[in-house]
Amino acid sequence: MPPVSTHRAPAQQQPELSFRQIWNMCFGFLGIQFGFALQTADVSRIFQTLGASLEQIPSLWIAAPLTGLIVQPIIGHYSDRTWTRLGRRRPYFLAGALLSTLALLWMPNAGVLWMAAILLWLMDASFNVAMEPFRAFVADQLPVRQRPQGYLMQSFFIGTGAVVASMLPWILAQLGVSNVAPDGGIPDTVKYSFYAGGAALLGAVLWTVFSTKEYPPEQLRGFDATPAVHESLPDLRGIWRRGSLWLLAGIALGVLVWFLQLRDEVYLLAAGLAVYGLLLIGYEAAMKMRPALAEKRGLLGHVLGDLHAMPAAMRQLAWVQLFSWFALFAMWIYATATVAQVQYGATDAHSALYNEAANWVGVLSAAYNVCAAVAAMLIPRMVRRWGLRASHLVNLWLGGLGLASFLFVRDPHWLLLPMVGVGFAWASILSLPYAMLSDNLPAAKMGVYMGIFNFFIVIPQLIAASVLGELLKRCFHDQPVWALMVGGASLFVAGLCTLRVQLTEQP
Numbered sequence: 001m002p003p004v005s006t007h008r009a010p011a012q013q014q015p016e017l018s019f020r021q022i023w024n025m026c027f028g029f030l031g032i033q034f035g036f037a038l039q040t041a042d043v044s045r046i047f048q049t050l051g052a053s054l055e056q057i058p059s060l061w062i063a064a065p066l067t068g069l070i071v072q073p074i075i076g077h078y079s080d081r082t083w084t085r086l087g088r089r090r091p092y093f094l095a096g097a098l099l100s101t102l103a104l105l106w107m108p109n110a111g112v113l114w115m116a117a118i119l120l121w122l123m124d125a126s127f128n129v130a131m132e133p134f135r136a137f138v139a140d141q142l143p144v145r146q147r148p149q150g151y152l153m154q155s156f157f158i159g160t161g162a163v164v165a166s167m168l169p170w171i172l173a174q175l176g177v178s179n180v181a182p183d184g185g186i187p188d189t190v191k192y193s194f195y196a197g198g199a200a201l202l203g204a205v206l207w208t209v210f211s212t213k214e215y216p217p218e219q220l221r222g223f224d225a226t227p228a229v230h231e232s233l234p235d236l237r238g239i240w241r242r243g244s245l246w247l248l249a250g251i252a253l254g255v256l257v258w259f260l261q262l263r264d265e266v267y268l269l270a271a272g273l274a275v276y277g278l279l280l281i282g283y284e285a286a287m288k289m290r291p292a293l294a295e296k297r298g299l300l301g302h303v304l305g306d307l308h309a310m311p312a313a314m315r316q317l318a319w320v321q322l323f324s325w326f327a328l329f330a331m332w333i334y335a336t337a338t339v340a341q342v343q344y345g346a347t348d349a350h351s352a353l354y355n356e357a358a359n360w361v362g363v364l365s366a367a368y369n370v371c372a373a374v375a376a377m378l379i380p381r382m383v384r385r386w387g388l389r390a391s392h393l394v395n396l397w398l399g400g401l402g403l404a405s406f407l408f409v410r411d412p413h414w415l416l417l418p419m420v421g422v423g424f425a426w427a428s429i430l431s432l433p434y435a436m437l438s439d440n441l442p443a444a445k446m447g448v449y450m451g452i453f454n455f456f457i458v459i460p461q462l463i464a465a466s467v468l469g470e471l472l473k474r475c476f477h478d479q480p481v482w483a484l485m486v487g488g489a490s491l492f493v494a495g496l497c498t499l500r501v502q503l504t505e506q507p
Contacts, residue, residue, distance in 0.1 A: 031204025037162035048349035076451025087214035089133035096130025097205035104198035108191035151431035159373030166365035168193035243280030250274025323494035326460035330487035371423020399425020400491035
């Protein structure tokens with residue numbers, strides 16, 4: 001029996017918020033992105049400084065997307081069902097900020113590689129606790145007409161926070177702080193940057209927590225114009241077939257890994273596909289045998305049911321996200337190694353030249369985030385002129401051209417030019433898919449569906465961490481610049497996938 005839905009007109013019009021209110025509710029993302037930018041710009045550098053080889057880096061990153069895959073739907077599920085004196089989403093912002101701050105302060109003091117890998121895992125889990133509810137928070141607080149503005153404001157703060165964070169090691173080096181890693185240690189420029197990141201993250205999230213109020217659940221339900229969905233047995237049509245296909249895909253990939261003797265990390269991807277297929281098959285069997293479980297199914301049952309029954313627009317956007325975030329993860333993993341090797345001719349992670357290249361990658365990261373902050377102000381005009389889909393396609397293709405340029409540019413200073421395209425793509429990825437999605441989701445399930453939507457951020461990261469190292473080894477003679485070329489091609493594919501998305505007409 002499919003879920004019972006009844007259309008419900010909103011009891012009242014959701015009020016629009018002022019610019020200052022939107023500013024306050026999004027300000028916390030400044031701090032979250034400050035910490036996240038330090039992670040993406042400097043963690044591979046820390047790994048190499050502590051002795052990791054180029055082949056090991058994707059494996060060391062693999063725990064981060066696995067953590068997000070687990071944490072995000074859990075946080076989304078429970079934040080939909082939370083109401084405290086601090087509200088619905090804000091308790092998760094605060095808890096995630098406290099944990100993230102501790103991880104940032106600890107990371108630059110990791111003395112051995114395995115400790116740094118564990119801290120990356122803890123850091124990423126903490127970022128997910130704070131970050132995931134922020135997406136649902138915008139949809140909770142803003143009417144449909146203002147949601148693109150809210151997500152673009154988040155993009156502005158993401159760009160601003162990342163600019164400062166990415167440039168900090170370079171700025172500190174210019175001020176005379178030591179930029180060379182001692183044996184078994186991490187440069188002081190990186191250490192002090194992480195300390196500053198912890199303070200910025202906690203301060204910005206506290207600003208949002210204490211300056212913004214949330215609508216109580218009953219008021220949000222009154223604003224919701226989507227059909228009311230009762231917690232009954234979801235529509236199970238096709239779930240056994242889909243589960244069987246995922247199971248067979250996982251088994252086939254596992255056999256391929258064994259036959260071709262691929263890297264062990266690819267087994268994780270095969271296992272993930274097979275486990276997901278088994279969960280779907282088991283879920284259908286349990287619901288058919290005992291339909292009464294539909295009212296009592298736990299977290300896993302809710303997430304599997306919601307995943308199977310996700311709106312069509314969300315399925316279409318999943319492909320856009322998958323190819324977009326695969327490209328971003330390729331850039332974050334291999335940008336430092338690429339610039340050091342191609343533009344600086346350095347391979348020794350302890351050399352002064354390598355660390356100069358790593359600092360320049362921080363400047364490039366700052367550059368594309370400056371462009372993202374500017375793009376966040378220009379994209380609304382693009383959307384008004386061309387629409388959401390065409391605007392997103394153009395921005396993704398600009399990013400694809402930017403990543404492909406790394407193969408041809410030899411002067412590191414000229415890499416600032418392709419960062420313009422990467423910045424437009426970054427701003428668009430952080431805003432327009434959420435603007436396309438949010439009006440297709442019921443308010444009562446906004447958190448869990450935003451968490452599930454983040455699967456399609458995490459899964460491409462897991463794929464990148466699993467296969468990029470093997471791809472470079474077998475096809476590109478361990479030349480990291482080709483990972484960025486693959487990422488550029490992936491952004492072109494993401495742009496084409498955008499054209500398939502069917503949008504709900506906005507009032």
